[in-house]
Amino acid sequence: MxxxxxxxxxxxxxxxxxxxxxxxxxxxxxxxxxxxxxxxxxxxxxxxxxxxxxxxxxxxxxxxxxxxxxxxAPPKVDLQVRLASFTEEMTRRGMTAGVKVLASELVRAEPDIAEALKVAPGEQLVHLHRLRYADDEPMAVEHTWLPADRLPGFLEDGTPDSVYVELDSRGLIPDWGEDTIDAGEADHEEAKLLMIKPGKPVLRISRRAFTGDSAIEYSRSAFRSDRYTLWVPVARPHPAVVPRKRTEEPDAAAPGATT
Known part of the structure; x- marks a missing residue:
């Protein structure tokens, strides 16, 4: 001992x-x-x-x-869960964001993507497949889908430099959203793009972003876990709302009870 x-x-x-x-x-x-x-x-x-x-x-x-x-090791980037673009997040940290567009196209909605965006399966979507950089280092692989019927001509002049800037110009900037975060392993394609070995851990984030009550963006991203640490601010919950105790009805048999 x-x-x-x-x-x-x-x-x-x-x-x-x-x-x-x-x-x-x-x-x-x-x-x-x-x-x-x-x-x-x-x-x-x-x-x-x-x-x-x-x-x-x-x-x-x-x-x-x-x-x-x-x-x-290089310092990890604190990945804060908030409704902001990758470029906004990297700029906030004093880093230079970069992007390589791997695909930019119109596609038909697969059932799971259609469900996420609340559109009919087979409906036309804008699909972007991008490799994200920070200070020239690959950080994340990202797939993004947007409803094409709400974004006419979205790809006419090529892929926008920033999806959120383009959405803002159309009055469709997301005002709320929801993220699902999971741990995973890089597949061969992701590993090659991120310059890591296949099977290395990645942080998978699926996001739905909404403008009002309508979903405007659905994305799936794989972040290098060796360069990211998830930072989530927490606070004490508000006190539970306890219903007031109802006043008991007077006992009909009690002295002084009225009928």
């Missing part, structure tokens, strides 16, 4: 030492001290060092590059 406790303390010392280096001395892309150096410095085994490094890799603080070593 004592031996296990000492081993845990050593692991924590190595982990905290590496974390302090990342915070105070190293920059993204810098290599961390070698396993051999850490073993000698803390008088621990390679297994203990690897355990400490593994913990920081899982947290996204460090990243391993096969054949090269372990490096300080």
């Amino acid at each position: 004592l031996s296990l406790r000492r081993s845990t303390l050593k692991y924590l010392q190595v982990r905290d030492y590496l974390r302090s280096l990342v915070i105070s001395e190293l920059r993204p892309g810098d290599p961390v001290p070698s396993e051999r150096m850490l073993c000698e410095r803390f008088a621990v085994s390679r297994m203990t060092v690897r355990q400490a490094v593994d913990a920081l890799v899982v947290e996204g603080v460090l990243e391993r590059v096969q054949g090269r070593g372990t490096f300080v």
Whole structure:
């Protein structure tokens, strides 16, 4: 038991030492001290060092590059759930947003997409397939569908630079929406576009955005989980509304009761 406790303390010392280096001395892309150096410095085994490094890799603080070593990982972007475009979100963080249009076309609504947009299956939709960048690094793969009958000529002059700017110009900017968030694994196409290995974790977000009571946009996005952390503000719920206790009817048999 004592031996296990000492081993845990050593692991924590190595982990905290590496974390302090990342915070105070190293920059993204810098290599961390070698396993051999850490073993000698803390008088621990390679297994203990690897355990400490593994913990920081899982947290996204460090990243391993096969054949090269372990490096300080790029900082994660906090992905806040709000009704804003990708460009707006990246600009808010001081990053330069970019996009590569992979497909821009009119398609017939598949049943699941039709259900999301509350249109009839087979109805014509605008479909955009785009690769999103932040500071020239691929961040997300996105599919977007919009009802074509409400957006005549949407693709006449090519794909708009910003869907939300174009919707705003038509008086159709979304004013509310709903997101569904799931963890998933990158398929081969997503992995190639995002420059990650197939099967790597991604954050999948499905969004429906509404203008008034009508759905104007449905999208499915796969975000690199190694570059995003989900940030959701929370607050205490309002006190539950408790119905007032109804005044009991007077007992007909009670003294003084009226009939």
